[in-house]
Amino acid sequence: MAIIVNLDVMMAKRKIGAGELAERIGITPANLSILKNQKAKAIRFSTLEQICRVLDCQPGDILEYAEEAEK
């Protein structure tokens, strides 16, 4: 996937655990794990908004575009 989710980095910076973050943004820990492990195929604006609100950051701090290696 060309989009990298840097949620781990922001969580470490804000010193917040996965369980607490999941609870505060209103998604299940399983869904948060999908997002953290780069397995998500899409993210809702509402989820992104909640993540940015709780972690006090911008979408660009969480999502990053990286050129994919040619197959």
Added chain:
Amino acid sequence: MNHNQPSTACFRRSILLSQGLLALFTAVVVFLDIRCQWFWEWSFDSGILGTVRQSDKYLFLGCLFGCSLPAYVLLYSMHILLKRVQHGSVFTPENVRLLRTVSLCCFLAALLCLVSGLRFPVLLVITVAAGFVGLIVQIVKNVFQQALCMKDELDFTV
């Protein structure tokens, strides 16, 4: 809790009705297989097969037993499909496979009836009916395949 599972009484009744009809169809197929001799005599005497001779009996029975095999496979596949739908797993690769089996069984029965239809023209009606049902199931299978891709996308949307 499975969120895909409708919990309404109407849904349960619908599944129950489908299972009942499936059991009825199975009973009819089993009955026709066991009483094939009677069925041939009745068809011969009533004249629904048109102008046929007693010597056509084995062709008729061959068609009957030939169609029974896909019918049993079809009924079993539908039974499993209903069970899976009842338990809330609807858009799964297994169900797509089951629908493909049902569709192929319909086409196989249609083909057998088409061949026998050369001797017993009344069976051409079954050919058209089975072929049409097979086509419908094939389209439903394609819809399920598309829905499976969409569900996969949705499952990984956070």
